[in-house]
Amino acid sequence: MLNNIGLPGLLLIAVVVLVLFGRGKISSLMGEVGKGITSFKKGISEGEKDQVDVAEIEDKDLPKHTDMGADPKTDVKTAKDKV
Secondary structure, rough: OOHHHHHHHHHHHHHHHHHHHHHHHHHHHHHHHHHHHHHHHHHOOOOOOHHHHHHHHHHHHHOOOOOOOHHHHHHHHHHHHHE
């Protein structure tokens, strides 16, 4: 049903909307839509920035293991001796 609207149908709908609501109301509505889109994009970019900041903080808090060839058995024994 909506596949057959075409350009003349869209123009008719636009004229009817313009007559019903008036030019001032439609322009203010479009301005509000533009502000909403802008604030949405700003919020998305701030959210991505916050996620990057949190990931950097988590990376800094992780302990760094310099001895990659440590023997797990001796590490367990020394940990038991300490307790």
